[in-house]
Amino acid sequence: MTIFRGPDGTALHYDRLGDGAPLVAVPGGPGMDARYLGTLGGLDAHRRLVRFDPRGCGRSAAPADRASCAFGAQAADVEALREHLGVARLDLLAHSAGSLTAQRYAAEFPHRVRSLTLVAPVGRAAREPDPAEIAAVRAARAAEPWYRDAAGADALLADGAESTPELVRRITPFFWGGWNEQARAEAFNPGLVPAAPWMREAFYAGSGEARPVSVPVLVVAGGLDGMIGTAPARLVAALHPNARLAVLPGAGHRPWVDAPVEFGSLVREFLDGM
Secondary structure, X not given: OEEEEOOOOOEEEEEEEOOOOEEEEEOOOOOOOHHHHOOOOOHHHOOEEXXXXXXXXXXXXXXXXXXXXXXXXXXXXXXXXXXXXXXXXXXXXXXXXXXXXXXXXXXXXXHHEEEEEEEOOOOOHHHOXXXXXXXXXXHOOOOOOOHHHHHHHHHHHHOOOOOOHXXXXXXXXXXXXXXXXXXXXXXXXXXXXXXXXXXHHHHHXXXXXXXXXXXXXXXXXXXXXXXXXXXXXXXXXXXXXXXXXXXXXXXXXOHHHHOHHHHHHHHHHHHHXX
């Protein structure tokens, strides 16, 4: 376990897989333990994968000031990690909610970013998911054996039912390209530290919108992502002038699990082209 300090002294954790030039990976959630990222489709065979637990997440300490967990504020932690690693410029990869922190970092420290890979990025305001697209993605799974139960839970939530852990568990198959044994193990891994209950509100508080960045950007979305669809990824890609969008048709919200070979090849090709 490797510890460094954020600007306010908060103890932050990361681990490393593989060898080579570092690729810093920021998890989503917000509040997820970075170990759920696994090897990101075998990227550790080609790069030194640095899996970073943001403040209050995974094995990192919770700060005294919860406002410092806002995604914009956490850009300072990424800069502290870069300094700790001793590299002039970062290759930065972020998943889902973590993409907001990564984009803010790239906007504030463009001279410190070599490349930016955003995987199933979430959005805010105009970059939120398209409800019609999500409904279509979910309806397209009607032949799946789990569909009836998941659709029933989805209907209850749409009618205003409280979002209980049980209902969320029932709709989880919609978030994956294939609801198989591996997906179930990944989705319900009891070994990972759960997110702090206050993290979501703190993460999204007072951070504003994403801003265009000029660094090379790869945006990856899953065509079967029944959590947020592809609309946020398309709009995020349109935001950045030097961005490329790739949609993996058979993948869900974690494309490195559903399509590890395709995902790994895509990211390696992008990084090798820098």
